[in-house]
Amino acid sequence: MQPQILLLKEGTDQSQGKPQLISNINACQLVVDAVRTTLGPRGMDKLIVDHNGKAVISNDGATIMKLLDIVHPAAKTLVDIAKSQDAEVGDGTTSVVILAGELLKRLKPFIEEGVHPRILVRAVRTAAKLAVDKVSELAVKIDNKSPEEQRELLRKCAATAMSSKLIHQQKEHFSKMVVDAVLSLDAPLLPLHMIGIKKVSGGALEDSFLVAGVAFKKTFSYAGFEMQPKSYQNCSIALLNIELELKAERDNAEVRVDNVKEYQKVVDAEWQILYEKLAALHASGANVVLSKLPIGDVATQYFADRDMFCAGRVPEEDMRRTQRACGGAVLTSVRDLGAGALGHCKDFTERQVGGERYNIFTGCPAGKTCTLVLRGGAEQFLEETERSLHDAIMIVRRTIKNDAVVAGESPLQ
Structure with a gap:
């Protein structure tokens, strides 16, 4: 019988058996030790600098695990369970990593004594079933509680999720905001993408506030913007994916003319096309015009003269949320711009938030957002x-979807 020859890439490390199992456990222990000190109300933050030189300060387990440049394949599984916990539950990412590490630590002596891994896996599965049964036994049902009691319970859950975070001193303020935000969403799905989070430097944490609608930063604007109204009652909104500015056609096409009159016709046609679009928008009854693409100075002046507000270069995410909240459709042409294609909201205002101007839409009838x-x-x-706040929001969503809560002992007691 010919001996089997296995051809592997040069530099391949091939190991198996007990030494490799011990090596895997040791690698996981190193990862656990890196995040262990972030756990709990007295946990410390980690300062991580990536290869681009960007510094991140966090005590969120999933964030730290993503930023750690882990090479060992076994230790990478801990990164995956942290990501899974973050996506499924939101909070407890550090806890699952440390729990997995402690289980491996307890199993290590059995591996060294020669116990087969399958026997250990069977024992862990049995232990997991016993733990789940015990947790179910300790759980408190929240189905039969009044709306006030349920809201208070949700607020406590949000506050608990923040107790080990940087904002733990303001958890009373933020827990109310988080509960109001989640309860404003459409049940039973509670879509996470309908909660927008905007960051404005300056001010104190307590100056943070919740908008019961859509808010986004004022986009780049052209001359004439100052003359536009900055607030409306019961306004109609046109959502566009159209460029409302004159473009130099020499960049897009080649036009050959043999006299000045022919050239003037080309220029007049460009202006005519733009003015037809603007006239159609004005005729539709829209008060606010939002576009993903630029709205130039001619259009801005045109709208200002007719007491209309416009904003170009609106980010995709904000445009989609405005559409879902206020109704209407994002149009690529003004030809079918009827009343049914417009969105509506009770109040629109532009106000100063710190050093930024924010466009705020409230009283949106079509979809629930904040x-x-x-x-x-x-x-x-x-x-x-x-x-x-992401962790707290995820916990509140999970509590609403599941009808039971397990209380834990406070580490400070």
Whole structure:
């Protein structure tokens, strides 16, 4: 019988058996030790600098695990369980990593003594079933509670999720905001993308507020913007994916003419096309015109003369949320611009938030949405506040969807 020859890439490390299992457990232990000190109300934040030189300060387990440049394949599974916990539950990302690490630590002596991994896996599965049964036994049902009691319970859940975060001192303020935000969404799906989070540097954390609608930063604007009205009652909104400005056609096409009159016809046609679009928008009855593409100075002046508000270069996410909240459709042509294609809201206003101007739509009839406007100091501080609120929002959503809560002992008691 010919001996089997296995051809592997040069530099391939091939190992198996007990030494490799021990190596895997040791690698996981190193990862656990990296995040262990972030756990709990007295946990410390980690300062992580990536290969681009960007600094991130966080004690969110999933964020730290994503930023750690882990090479060992076994240790990468811990990153995956942290990501899974973040997507499914939101909070507890550090806890699952440490719990997995502790289980491996307890199993390590059995591996060293030669116990087969399959026996250990069977024992862990049995232990997991016992743990789940015990948790179910301790759970408190929330189905039969009054709306006031349920709201208070949700607020406590949000506050608990924030107790180990950077914003734990303001958890009373933020827990109410988070509960109001989640309860404003459409049940039973509670779509996460309908909660917008905007960050404005400056001010104190307590200056953060909740908008019961859509809010986004004022986009780049042309001359004439100052003359446009900055608030409307019961306004109609046109949502466009159209460029409302004159373009130099020499960049897009080649036109050959043999006299000045022919050239003037080309120029007049460009202006005529633009004015036809603007006239159609005015005739539709829209008060507010939003577009994903630029709205130039001619269009801005045109709208200002007719007491209309416009904003170009609106980000895709904000445009989609405005559409879902206010109704209407994002149009690529003004030919079919009827009343049914317009969105509506009770109030539109542009107001100053810190050093920024914000466009705010409230009283949106079509879909339930809200926007959290966060205030604070440094950029890293605001980013960590956003991560903390994300965890709290996910926990409140999970509590509403599942009808049971398990209380835990406070570490401070």
